[in-house]
Amino acid sequence: MMERGKLGLTVIALALTLVLSGCADTSVRGLRIEMIEGPGEVLVDDQGMVLYIFEPDEAGDxxxxxxxxxRHWPPVAAAEARDLDLGSTVNPDLIGTGTSSDGAVLTYNHWPLYRYDADTQGVARGHNIDLHGGKWFAVTAAGVRAHTD
Incomplete structure (x- = not known):
């Protein structure tokens, strides 16, 4: 009986390690444009989380x-474009895939897409900030950085 308890704790510890290390599923099921205070109308995922572009990526996939x-800005894992549920203002021609050190990532207008770990649903805390070697911006329906009033 004691061995079963140890095994259960090991499984829980392994699952927690994977989640905390960023190995959890970072893919999206859908994309839409939503009005967000600050950057305006920008790309969000199916959970309403703002998606970002990183200026040093230079739209190079x-x-x-x-x-x-x-760990703070996890890239969005690539998914087949045909499997994504797209809002009416998301241009399917701008969806693609790129690469990262961890595998394939979803791109929009050749910009790899990221989430920010300090964000909450419908809030863009990462827009127009300079962290981890470059500027971060929410992305518009046209696939460019959102305004920075």
Whole structure:
């Protein structure tokens, strides 16, 4: 009986380690444009989380944020575009895939997409800030950085 308890704790510890290390599923099921206070109308995922672009990526389909950066700004794992539920203002021609040190990432207008771990649903705390080696911006329906009033 004691061995079963140890096994259960080991499984729980392993699952927690995977989640905390960023190995949890970071893919999205859908994309839409939503009005967010600050940046305006920007791209969000199916959970209403704002998606960001990282200026050093230079719209090159390669995610340059890795290590500590990626723990705070996890890249969105790539998904087949045909499987995504797209809002009417999301341009399907701008959806693609790129690469990161952890595998394939979802791109929009050739910009790798990221989430910010300090955000909550419908809030863009990461917009127009300089962290981890570059500026971060919410992304518009046109696939460019949102305004920075």
């Amino acid at each position: 390669v995610a340059t944020c890795s290590g500590t950066c990626a």
